[in-house]
Amino acid sequence: MPAKIFEIRWHGRAGQGAKSASQMLAEAALDMGKYVQAFPEYGAERTGAPMKAFNRISNEPILLHCSVEKPSLVVVIDDTLLGNPDILAGTTPETILIVNTVKPIEWVRQKTGFQGKICVVKATDIALEELGRGTPNTVVLGAIARVTGIVELKYVEDKIRDMFLKKFGEEIVQKNIRALHRGYEEVTCSA
Incomplete structure (x- = not known):
């Protein structure tokens, strides 16, 4: 029997932190x-x-070494990408869709036609409030932890500390941990 692998595909724009977030998630x-x-x-x-x-x-x-073609989770860091058909490629009704947007779940459903579980989080807004800049990646990691249970917040906090403490200091670490927790608490999902 093949191993059960939880596969995630991130869609974003270069500079929004999707690569860093995927790395932090993997390390956690x-x-x-x-x-x-x-x-x-x-x-x-x-x-x-x-x-x-x-x-x-x-x-x-x-043992797989290819792009994710049948994602368990699709994360969209920039809602302007929702019109792109690649976003839903390979999804099933069991796939979860997490979108960084200020718009409601029904807007995402109408925009995409996706029939599975949709979750939204105002990650950019939270990042602006907590970090002073619109980099939504740590907020989205909190939402992923809440929605999937694939990783525990404590381990993500440890990765934030590892990545940011020497380079940016304790204040930035604490701001990112607050952003992580807000993503965890403020994500909302369809039934």
């Missing part, structure tokens, strides 16, 4: 004792260009 899951993969896919490498990142998380070794 690795610290939990899971097998992981995290890798990006770029088109034109310039700030603002659409890009994808991918994660695989499993309790058993992962």
Whole structure:
């Protein structure tokens, strides 16, 4: 029987932190004792260009080495990308869709036609409030932890500390941890 692998496909724009978030998520899951993969896919490498990142998380070794084609979770960091048909490629009614948007769930459903579970979080707004800049990645990680249970917040907090403490200091670490927790608390999902 093949290993059950939780696969995530991230859609964002270069510079929004999707690659960093996928890496933090993978490292947090690795610290939990899971097998992981995290890798990006770029088109034109310039700030603002659409890009994808991918994660695989499993309790058993992962032998796949390709893009995620049948995602368990699709994360959209920029809601202006929702008209792109690639967003829903390979999804099923069991796939979860998390979107960074200030718009309601029904707007996302109408925009995409997606029939599975849709979750929304105002990640950019939260990031602006907590960090003073619109980088939504740590907020989205909190939403992923809440919606999927694939990673525990404590492990993500540890990764934030590892990545930011020496470079930016304790104040920035604490701001990112607050943003993470707000993403966890403020994500809302369809039934």
